[in-house]
Amino acid sequence: xxxxxxxxxxxxxxxxxxxxxxxxxxxxxxxxxxxxxxxxxxxxxxxxxxxxxxxxxxxxxxxxxxxxxxxxxxxxxxxxxxxxxxxxxxxxxxxxxxxxxxxxxxxxxxxxxxxxxxxxxxxxxxxxxxxxxxxxxxxxxxxxxxxxxxxxxxxxxxxxxxxxxxxxxxxxxxxxxxxxxxxxxxxxxxxxxxxxxxxxxxxxxxxxxxxxxxxxxxxxxxxxxxxxxxxxxxxxxxxxxxxxxxxxxxxxxxxxxxxxxxxxxxxxxxxxxxxxxxxxxxxxxxxxxxxxxxxxxxxxxxxxxxxxxxxxxxxxxxxxxxxxxxxxxxxxxxxxxxxxxxxxxxxxxxxxxxxxxxxxxxxxxxxxxxxxxxxxxxxxxxxxxxxxxxxxxxxxxxxxxxxxxx
Amino acid sequence: xxxxxxxxxxxxxxxxxxxxxxxxxxxxxxxxxxxxxxxxxxxxxxxxxxxxxxxxxxxxxxxxxxxxxxxxxxxxxxxxxxxxxxxxxxxxxxxxxxxxxxxxxxxxxxxxxxxxxxxxxxxxxxxxxxxxxxxxxxxxxxxxxxxxxxxxxxxxxxxxxxxxxxxxxxxxxxxxxxxxxxxxxxxxxxxxxxxxxxxxxxxxxxxxxxxxxxxxxxxxxxxxxxxxxxxxxxxxxxxxxxxxxxxxxxxxxxxxxxxxxxxxxxxxxxxxxxxxxxxxxxxxxxxxxxxxxxxxxxxxxxxxxxxxxxxxxxxxxxxxxxxxxxxxxxxxxxxxxxxxxxxxxxxxxxxxxxxxxxxxxxxxxxxxxxxxxxxxxxxxxxxxxxxxxxxxxxxxxxxxxxxxxx
Numbered sequence: 001x002x003x004x005x006x007x008x009x010x011x012x013x014x015x016x017x018x019x020x021x022x023x024x025x026x027x028x029x030x031x032x033x034x035x036x037x038x039x040x041x042x043x044x045x046x047x048x049x050x051x052x053x054x055x056x057x058x059x060x061x062x063x064x065x066x067x068x069x070x071x072x073x074x075x076x077x078x079x080x081x082x083x084x085x086x087x088x089x090x091x092x093x094x095x096x097x098x099x100x101x102x103x104x105x106x107x108x109x110x111x112x113x114x115x116x117x118x119x120x121x122x123x124x125x126x127x128x129x130x131x132x133x134x135x136x137x138x139x140x141x142x143x144x145x146x147x148x149x150x151x152x153x154x155x156x157x158x159x160x161x162x163x164x165x166x167x168x169x170x171x172x173x174x175x176x177x178x179x180x181x182x183x184x185x186x187x188x189x190x191x192x193x194x195x196x197x198x199x200x201x202x203x204x205x206x207x208x209x210x211x212x213x214x215x216x217x218x219x220x221x222x223x224x225x226x227x228x229x230x231x232x233x234x235x236x237x238x239x240x241x242x243x244x245x246x247x248x249x250x251x252x253x254x255x256x257x258x259x260x261x262x263x264x265x266x267x268x269x270x271x272x273x274x275x276x277x278x279x280x281x282x283x284x285x286x287x288x289x290x291x292x293x294x295x296x297x298x299x300x301x302x303x304x305x306x307x308x309x310x311x312x313x314x315x316x317x318x319x320x321x322x323x324x325x326x327x328x329x330x331x332x333x334x335x336x337x338x339x340x341x342x343x344x345x346x347x348x349x350x351x352x353x354x355x356x357x358x359x360x361x362x363x364x365x366x367x368x369x370x371x372x373x374x375x376x377x378x379x380x381x382x383x384x385x386x387x388x389x390x391x392x393x394x395x396x397x398x399x400x401x402x403x404x405x406x
Numbered sequence: 407x408x409x410x411x412x413x414x415x416x417x418x419x420x421x422x423x424x425x426x427x428x429x430x431x432x433x434x435x436x437x438x439x440x441x442x443x444x445x446x447x448x449x450x451x452x453x454x455x456x457x458x459x460x461x462x463x464x465x466x467x468x469x470x471x472x473x474x475x476x477x478x479x480x481x482x483x484x485x486x487x488x489x490x491x492x493x494x495x496x497x498x499x500x501x502x503x504x505x506x507x508x509x510x511x512x513x514x515x516x517x518x519x520x521x522x523x524x525x526x527x528x529x530x531x532x533x534x535x536x537x538x539x540x541x542x543x544x545x546x547x548x549x550x551x552x553x554x555x556x557x558x559x560x561x562x563x564x565x566x567x568x569x570x571x572x573x574x575x576x577x578x579x580x581x582x583x584x585x586x587x588x589x590x591x592x593x594x595x596x597x598x599x600x601x602x603x604x605x606x607x608x609x610x611x612x613x614x615x616x617x618x619x620x621x622x623x624x625x626x627x628x629x630x631x632x633x634x635x636x637x638x639x640x641x642x643x644x645x646x647x648x649x650x651x652x653x654x655x656x657x658x659x660x661x662x663x664x665x666x667x668x669x670x671x672x673x674x675x676x677x678x679x680x681x682x683x684x685x686x687x688x689x690x691x692x693x694x695x696x697x698x699x700x701x702x703x704x705x706x707x708x709x710x711x712x713x714x715x716x717x718x719x720x721x722x723x724x725x726x727x728x729x730x731x732x733x734x735x736x737x738x739x740x741x742x743x744x745x746x747x748x749x750x751x752x753x754x755x756x757x758x759x760x761x762x763x764x765x766x767x768x769x770x771x772x773x774x775x776x777x778x779x780x781x782x783x784x785x786x787x788x789x790x791x792x793x794x795x796x797x798x799x800x801x802x803x804x805x806x807x808x809x810x811x812x
Contacts, residue, residue, distance in 0.1 A: 008581075012577070012578045012581050041581075041582075041583050044583075070577060071574050071577045071578065072574075072577035072578045072580065072581045073581040074581075076581050076582070076583060077581040077582060078582075078583075160804055160805070163804065163805050164710050164805050164806060165704055165708070167805050167806065167808065168477050168478075168704070168707040168708060168709060168710070168806070169703055169704070169707060171418070171476060171477050171478035171707060171709075171808060172418045172477065172478045172703050172706065172707040173703075174478065175414075175418050175478045175479040175480075175482050175483040176447075176482070176483060176484075177447050177450075177482060177484075182703070200803075200804065200805065203802075203803035203804065203805055204802050204803055204805060204807060204808065206808055206810070291702075291703075293700070293702045293703060293704075294699070294700070294702075296697075296699045296700075297575055297578050297579075297588075297697075297699060298571060298574070298575070298699075298704070300578065301575060301577060301578040302571070302574060303574060303577075304570050304574070304711055305710055305711070307804065384803065384804070387804035387805070388803075388804045389804070390801055395796055396609075396610050397606075397609035397610055397790065397794075398566055398569065398606065398609065398713065398790070398793035398794045398795070399566070399569050399570050399573050399607060399609055399610060399793070400570060400573065400574075401610060402573065402577060402610065402612055404612070
């Protein structure tokens, strides 16, 4: 039997189900897979033998279409890190047991860094034990920090949400004529790719974000206050975009300046983000109206404003992962190689997963302007193609249609 | 000369520029207005004589279309409350001066409660002083708290953003299988209409928000914790929607439980929202994973997911205000009268502005379920038509096109 198991892992994105749909499209097109299952909640479902029958989806193109545009992980997700099998081979044995039980030959794991670590370890384990299961990875992460792929599926949609939201916030803020600072906190502990996309809000000539601070560059409170004052001298409403992970020169997170000490009336420790810390700083040092905004979970699940480019590439990566698996490739990840920015051209390749797992691709420092509060044209040229196009997401009753698989 | 002045005031919405476009469309269609100007930053622009020439927009249909879909107030906004003219008639004199200087006969003011107060006072002032200027109001507020109109333009778009976002967040949260509570804070100090729209996320059968607390009903911390525990007993990921203005039985804002006392490491007083207070409460009382999200300014300016119904009605209200003005009506506001829910039918009327100004329409208590944490079917039937339809907003370079008038 040639059955296939697919699973999703890590933080949700607006495009991870498009990759799942791509796998299912590939299954259908190839005619080489007998049955297809999903593991519920990532690798945990494979360990526990908790599978979802996806054979109906393969035969229902409408469901496959709805799946493509449904945000988050339709198979559920997990944050499970596999231990080295030399220390604990129990989970590995259980996964193989599930494979045998359901006659699974192929396993495709859609996820980020941790998931690629799982693909790496599991494929190694199979090789060393003479088990000829095929283990392939398909990338996903809004953080865009995966190695060996030009960019990661999910990133383009999150970037489009951020660019659109920043452009809309700039309209909101620009309507007032009193000095005010709005600080928008964007996801990214170590990689500033998402924050950089705030610059795309200016693509049609609008003001967008006035100041952009990525976590790759040391953050200095005094310089920040100075930057804000300079901007306020020119116009009243200032929009600042920051990475949640901005750190001072000693590597301390700006957000730690609050979370380490403040307590509320119940005596609970206060956990605040970097934007709230800077909000208080501006209030104290400048004294003007100030507001902080966290784009929070919305930036990773706003499928209604997903990038068509991102969704199609995510689909293609699912198909590519399947095609590689059918070719007998194992321990590899489907990836994107960019051929040109304009016109935008890519090809779909596969890369060794052990060079992806446990690496983190950050924004090159020379893609940040020398003044430290903006991004260069090179970075804009890199990001711009990824947010192009609006999707064919369907609405019913005024809200986007979504699928539920379990 | 028959010139017209138009202005916008109060908090931005995704639909207030559609009303401005409606006024301009009416100007063009009627052929009865010579020149049309916008006052910059609301009534302040009329007082200071700070006007923007809108005659080109009247002749440029493409610009008029872009204006329709641009969020926030393209003419700028203000939060200026006119004093009684018996105490200080200086601003009134200055406005009349501007009217004479620009040969203005008609003034249309688009805004919420405070703006309708301005329309009321200014029209009264003109009548009592024998000045035959025409002063008309056009409604706008995401809060939906305006009297004498079935609903307010801007509300439907904000509600569609909220319903869509809650549906997407429900997908995100539903992917995890560990107990977690996510609390979403929605605008509304005294009126819970926006928070109620979280219930629309369930229109296609999805889980949406599990618990919904409007500010009209007394909020009780112990009952809230009990509600959350009951929901957690059934499924792991719980989504809670609350109004920013929820209050305890003594009328104290829940948000005051923090803002009154907490300080950060700099010794600054902490200003937190109700969701953050409840986040800490859940962390302390239940101990599970918990997160708070503020929909913040996004809910009022997310034009990319505006309701087509809302945009068209907003346009129509601008046209209606103009038509009433040309008929010689003054001291009145254009408004919507609902004829039926299904099929959804409305008519556009005008109402006396003095019965709108300084009133606040809140959610009737019998539209909240007896358990206090959801809304009734009557409320859903009221809201549902208002979020129907997606707009023809145009994108360029991957982000929505916007207009800038100054």
